[in-house]
Amino acid sequence: MSAPKTHHETSLGRMAVLDAVRLFAALAVVLYHFTARAHDPWREGTVSSEIFPHLSNVTVFGQFGVDLFFIISGFVILMSAWGRDVASFTTSRITRLFPGYWAAVLLTAGLLLFVWSPNDKHVALTDVGVNLTMMQTAFDVPMVDGVYWTLWFELRFYVLIGILMVFGLTGARVLAFAAIWPTAAVLADAAGAGLLSNILIAEYAPMFAGGMALYMVARDKRNLLAWLVLLQNVALGAGWASLNTRDRLMEWTNFDPPVAWCVLASLACFVLVAVVTLTPVSRITGRWFTTAGLLTYPLYLIHQYWGFAIIRALTGDLPRYAVLAIAVGASLVLAWLIHRLVERPLAPLLKRGLKSAFASLAHQDGRPRVSRSQTPARTRVEAPVREREMESVNR
16 A cells, blocks of 8 residues: 655646656667777677777767666656556556567577678577576576666565555555665675675665655655655765766777776766656657657667667768667667567557456455456556556656
């Protein structure tokens, strides 16, 4: 049960601009991979940053698109969980994540197995099968595409939210969780408690928890405790960026970014999400924002190796910026096709099947099933409205 709203709390509708920010984060990651990572799709033996010596100085910070994703996820996932039960939350997450993911795994595996593959990338059919479960990291199975590493963080966050939902989502519980969880995660990591650190998502707990705190601030901007929890996570996130994210950049690129720049990049991620959720910007609407939100997830999943294959095929025949534009454009087209041909038809079928399964389990447990004729007319009218609102949040 969710706590009743106080007279200070705001009813939050769809924040369309947040979809644009999600696409911005995905494109930042795409440009980071294509122009700054230490790959050589442009020319054998030449890393991407050498092809774009000036642009890569900026796009290298596209790695922080992941931090931005996780902050938005903390906000949106809590928003979608609020007022729901665990079954409906689980259904919404599965139907949102898996159809596009299955398509991306199969398309990328097909590319790497039968069309083109970098010299250092080898994919086995057994790896593909495990990857389709999204649990490959848990079983130490190679990822079909390296970008899937973030999904393991998302899955663990969903489990934590589901556990919190079992106890009931209230403002006090959410704020306590968002304050204690990242602190415990950082302490576990500092103490070398590997398993506990892994369970608590030590690397990105402040980003997820910071997004949750932002949601609580958006619900009630007068709540001092929500602001304090938000500031705590901003500080933890910035501190972690100066160490963890900077280390990733030094490992995966040829850059050695100043600590101050990494801290500023982390702060910028929190500020950007705060602007689009806590200010009048949150009320801006537009059809293209919805399209941006729909393309974000499949774009993130499909861009890397398909983009590399296009770059390798066209390099030398066209100017480098033309090749870059074609690779990014083709990735967006592939993302749209995955949404249009896979997510759109498959997600409703999967949703109906999961709803039926959960209803059957509830019936087997002896819980009464309320027939449509027994449902009050007001509830029957409001339920579809609530469902449409939550679908917009999930997207």
